[in-house]
Amino acid sequence: MKKTNKLLALLLAVLMVMSIFVGCTSKEATTDTPSNTTDTPDTTNETAPEASEDREFVELDFYIMNSPVTDQERVMEKANAIIEDAINAHLNIICIDPGTYAEKINLMINSGEEFDLCFMANWGDINFFENAAKGAFVSMNDLLPTYAPETYSRIPEGLWQGVTVNGNIYASVNYQQWGVAARKGYAVRMDMAEEVGFDWTQLKDMAPLDVLRTLEPFFEAAIAAHPEMIGWETSATYSFFLNDPLYWDMEPVGDTTQPGWIRYDDPTTVVNQFETDEFAEYCDIMREYYLNGYVRTDGATLQDTSPDRTAGRILAQWNYSWPDYIDYPPTGVEELTVQGFADANYIPDGMSMTTGDTCPAGIVTSTRTVIPAAAGPTACVAISATSKHPERAMELIELLNTNDELFNLIQFGEEGTDWYIDENDGTFQMVEGMYNFNYSEWEIGQSYDPDFARSSFGLATDQNPIDTQAKQRIIFDADLNADASPVSGFEFDPSPVKTELANCGAIISEMVPVLSNGAADPATMLPQFLQRLKDAGVDTIIAEKQAQLDAWRAANGN
Amino acid sequence: MPATKKKFHISRVLIHLIFILLALTCILPLVIILSISLTEENTLITYGYSLLPKNITGYAYSYVFSGASSVMQAYGVTILVTVIGTFLHLLTTAMLAYALTRKEVTARNKISFFVFFPVLFSGGLVPYYMLLTKYLHLKNTIWALVAGGIVSPMNVIIMKNFFRTIPESLIESARIDGSSEYRTLFQIVMPLSTPSIATIGLLTAIAYWNNWMQCALYIETPKLYTLQYLLQSLMNNIKYLQANAGMIKGMEQALLGLPSESARMATCILSIGPIILLYPLIQKYFEKGLTIGAVKE
Numbered sequence: 001m002k003k004t005n006k007l008l009a010l011l012l013a014v015l016m017v018m019s020i021f022v023g024c025t026s027k028e029a030t031t032d033t034p035s036n037t038t039d040t041p042d043t044t045n046e047t048a049p050e051a052s053e054d055r056e057f058v059e060l061d062f063y064i065m066n067s068p069v070t071d072q073e074r075v076m077e078k079a080n081a082i083i084e085d086a087i088n089a090h091l092n093i094i095c096i097d098p099g100t101y102a103e104k105i106n107l108m109i110n111s112g113e114e115f116d117l118c119f120m121a122n123w124g125d126i127n128f129f130e131n132a133a134k135g136a137f138v139s140m141n142d143l144l145p146t147y148a149p150e151t152y153s154r155i156p157e158g159l160w161q162g163v164t165v166n167g168n169i170y171a172s173v174n175y176q177q178w179g180v181a182a183r184k185g186y187a188v189r190m191d192m193a194e195e196v197g198f199d200w201t202q203l204k205d206m207a208p209l210d211v212l213r214t215l216e217p218f219f220e221a222a223i224a225a226h227p228e229m230i231g232w233e234t235s236a237t238y239s240f241f242l243n244d245p246l247y248w249d250m251e252p253v254g255d256t257t258q259p260g261w262i263r264y265d266d267p268t269t270v271v272n273q274f275e276t277d278e279f280a281e282y283c284d285i286m287r288e289y290y291l292n293g294y295v296r297t298d299g300a301t302l303q304d305t306s307p308d309r310t311a312g313r314i315l316a317q318w319n320y321s322w323p324d325y326i327d328y329p330p331t332g333v334e335e336l337t338v339q340g341f342a343d344a345n346y347i348p349d350g351m352s353m354t355t356g357d358t359c360p361a362g363i364v365t366s367t368r369t370v371i372p373a374a375a376g377p378t379a380c381v382a383i384s385a386t387s388k389h390p391e392r393a394m395e396l397i398e399l400l401n402t403n404d405e406l407f408n409l410i411q412f413g414e415e416g417t418d419w420y421i422d423e424n425d426g427t428f429q430m431v432e433g434m435y436n437f438n439y440s441e442w443e444i445g446q447s448y449d450p451d452f453a454r455s456s457f458g459l460a461t462d463q464n465p466i467d468t469q470a471k472q473r474i475i476f477d478a479d480l481n482a483d484a485s486p487v488s489g490f491e492f493d494p495s496p497v498k499t500e501l502a503n504c505g506a507i508i509s510e511m512v513p514v515l516s517n518g519a520a521d522p523a524t525m526l527p528q529f530l531q532r533l534k535d536a537g538v539d540t541i542i543a544e545k546q547a548q549l550d551a552w553r554a555a556n557g558n
Numbered sequence: 559m560p561a562t563k564k565k566f567h568i569s570r571v572l573i574h575l576i577f578i579l580l581a582l583t584c585i586l587p588l589v590i591i592l593s594i595s596l597t598e599e600n601t602l603i604t605y606g607y608s609l610l611p612k613n614i615t616g617y618a619y620s621y622v623f624s625g626a627s628s629v630m631q632a633y634g635v636t637i638l639v640t641v642i643g644t645f646l647h648l649l650t651t652a653m654l655a656y657a658l659t660r661k662e663v664t665a666r667n668k669i670s671f672f673v674f675f676p677v678l679f680s681g682g683l684v685p686y687y688m689l690l691t692k693y694l695h696l697k698n699t700i701w702a703l704v705a706g707g708i709v710s711p712m713n714v715i716i717m718k719n720f721f722r723t724i725p726e727s728l729i730e731s732a733r734i735d736g737s738s739e740y741r742t743l744f745q746i747v748m749p750l751s752t753p754s755i756a757t758i759g760l761l762t763a764i765a766y767w768n769n770w771m772q773c774a775l776y777i778e779t780p781k782l783y784t785l786q787y788l789l790q791s792l793m794n795n796i797k798y799l800q801a802n803a804g805m806i807k808g809m810e811q812a813l814l815g816l817p818s819e820s821a822r823m824a825t826c827i828l829s830i831g832p833i834i835l836l837y838p839l840i841q842k843y844f845e846k847g848l849t850i851g852a853v854k855e
Contacts (some may be wrong), residue, residue: 067795068628068780099794100774107775111688124802235795304796307602307819 011132016548030199058389060396062117062381064110064443065101066456071435075413082406087395093410093444100217109136109384116387117396119443120171122377127375128163132170137382138390139168140504147391148172151446154239156180156479161489171380172397177324177447177455179475180375181482184246187319187351187363188209188241190230191338201361204326208240208247209278211366212285215316219294221313230313232289234299239516240318241273241282242508246367247318248278253545254492257512259504259538260545264368267486268553270437270546272538274530283515283522290518299517307338309353317352318464322365323471331467336362369478373485400445406454411441411454426461448476497544500537507532595619595823602819616819621636623763627797628780629788629825635700637832640766647762648755650709658741668732677711690776702776703784707765713758721747722752756843760836765832785829791820 028104056399072093080090096104099212102125105118105212109131120128120137131137155175163171183204190199199219203211212232219231222383232240240379245252255268261273273279289295294301308314325336330342338360341348349363350356357499372378384394412419422429430436441447452472457465494501511529514520594602595618596611602846605612621627637687654673658666696702710738724747732742773787 067781067791094778095780097774097791097795098798099791104775107683109689110684111691113688113691124798306796359823536674 012124066095147394160374171382174379181478183322186359190360190362234517286518300519311360353379428456428460503536618824
């Protein structure tokens with residue numbers, strides 16, 4: 001009896017394991033479906049252009065990642081009137097919650113569901129490259145010059161290469177009003193810095209470790225005076241080291257949080273970023289911060305930092321906006337102090353999620369200026385291979401990118417009802433409780449416009465936006481002239497080291513929040529962390545990345 | 559209990575202490591959530607969380623019930639889905655289980671195999687999604703929310719075992735008296751099975767009430783969002799947007815538009831809602847129901 005029970009249990013276990021595999025294979029089997037269907041749009045490509053006159057009316061479904069939008073029907077009715085006039089189609093924007101978008105869109109692609117357009121990206125599990133390689137999208141090589149000439153010509157060439165897979169452009173890049181060239185820096189609470197006599201302009205062009213050290217006396221004095229303040233923001237979701245390689249003058253090969261980065265100074269060698277001196281010292285400094293009370297004690301588990309930000313409790317933080325006040329002095333401001341801004345009647349930028357009149361921020365940049373490798377697919381629109389009207393979808397992309405009236409209608413709503421320009425100070429204002437696209441306009445098209453007609457600061461008429469426009473021109477110039485990342489165009493194929501990546505990934509997401517918030521003593525925990533990574537096969541990953549990078553360099557002749 | 563006084567014993571104190579602690583770990587988080595939902599947002603930011611609200615305000619609740627949030631609508635959808643879903647679930651489960659216990663059904667072993675096979679081998683998410691959207695065209699309808707849980711093999715097994723405990727002679731005599739098969743099931747077998755129906759009904763109702771995955775996958779209009787999905791997405795969106803805020807400058811602004819901490823917690827409290835009232839109502843059946851399927855004759 002006992003023996004049969006044991007046998008039964010064994011059988012059951014085997015069946016369970018098998019059922020897991022059955023689950024896997026069935027998934028893989030269905031992923032083939034989209035690649036089969038890719039043939040259909042290709043054939044329609046050749047026949048469609050002739051039938052452009054008096055064509056039938058079509059509905060286009062466009063999936064984006066967005067929270068529900070108030071009054072969407074009212075505004076989309078107006079927008080569809082414009083679209084119908086231009087291309088005899090209706091646009092149906094379907095908003096999927098950000099938390100579920102990645103899963104949902106991948107499921108739709110894998111099941112070969114019919115839709116026309118979708119927002120795509122290379123972050124947050126949205127997997128642009130994987131889906132493109134699978135044949136989920138229509139190749140735009142022929143469609144772009146024919147149906148979207150302006151979209152095609154307006155964007156720097158390098159960005160199109162970023163969305164090219166196997167020689168095919170699979171997405172239309174959403175070139176944004178803020179450009180792509182990046183230079184990062186810091187924001188420091190200007191009023192508090194002045195109060196304790198800290199000169200924030202000295203952080204300009206400083207290395208990150210020096211910045212963290214220089215900030216220490218400021219934190220000490222400011223927190224002594226204002227105990228409710230937090231020096232440096234820490235959280236479980238963001239690590240100043242791991243999530244922001246540009247500060248450390250490095251660039252990820254593959255996903256940012258995977259082991260394996262290169263240094264800009266030595267772009268041919270892949271290094272394990274956790275074994276660098278920078279990471280070791282960074283952990284030491286964060287430990288000091290933690291012990292001295294400059295960071296939240298629960299930083300290692302904190303998921304949501306927005307309450308701290310909106311309350312204006314942060315003394316200094318990383319900041320992505322450039323040119324800063326030193327590169328481009330604000331018009332009319334003689335001295336970069338709270339008083340100086342007040343004298344010029346100029347509202348400075350605020351700290352993150354606050355405004356400049358309550359929490360003025362001193363902004364300096366410190367990193368080099370680069371066009372990141374992944375700039376193209378950061379935000380783009382793809383046409384599904386299951387779409388019945390790929391040409392019309394392409395025309396819609398062109399229309400969204402070039403018709404400012406349409407784009408502004410979708411992103412801001414109707415002028416007068418949903419937004420207005422304040423007559424007194426010329427600022428752009430949204431009407432509370434009315435239509436609000438939740439600032440997701442960067443998903444549906446290019447917010448870039450040479451005259452800034454597609455941005456709130458382009459529509460506003462006060463002093464700050466004019467400076468903003470001037471600053472943006474500096475960025476657009478940099479987009480054309482700045483150095484592109486040394487790994488632009490290189491795409492890391494993770495499949496040979498999948499297991500190692502998964503194992504290391506688990507260790508990294510467990511240990512990095514603890515180390516980069518100072519919650520554990522790096523003297524014991526850092527070596528332990530590195531050893532665990534070694535046991536999980538980190539060296540195999542680095543070697544694989546190095547091999548792929550070498551092969552890519554050889555193939556591209558550098 | 560007779561008046562014999564129980565002896566004081568250290569182990570009794572210890573046992574009580576352990577259970578008091580366990581109960582506290584269950585109750586305290588709920589109290590804190592309730593307290594946050596009643597606290598003013600600014601107080602929350604300056605003083606942090608506390609067990610008792612510092613200054614009570616109903617603002618979060620009035621925000622949740624106002625037009626700016628779709629909680630009321632979601633409430634309606636969730637209640638409708640739970641009621642319809644639980645009813646259909648009990649109906650199909652009972653009918654299927656009953657048929658499988660009847661010896662007159664000649665193919666019952668084959669049907670049983672068909673029912674139990676998916677317990678071990680499931681097709682996975684993608685075929686399931688394709689079935690519902692491509693072939694049944696349930697996407698974006700309320701039926702997509704109901705369809706997922708209409709029958710569960712495990713509940714069929716439990717119900718089947720329970721039906722076996724009903725004496726065969728009872729059913730036979732009903733048939734001799736001229737009762738049809740449906741009448742036998744609904745007027746004789748079902749009333750005798752209240753414990754199992756109550757147990758399965760409660761579990762199913764809770765499963766329907768708490769299910770958000772179905773809504774995430776098949777619903778695209780906010781009008782049909784269920785309460786749990788609304789809550790889940792409130793929390794998830796914040797996490798997702800923050801983790802990826804560095805990718806796109808627009809994302810930080812998108813974060814600003816999300817509801818405040820107290821509004822989120824108010825939604826959380828509201829989502830517990832009526833389902834908690836089900837427990838005391840069904841409790842008397844529940845105790846008996848727990849042993850269902852445990853003993854087989």
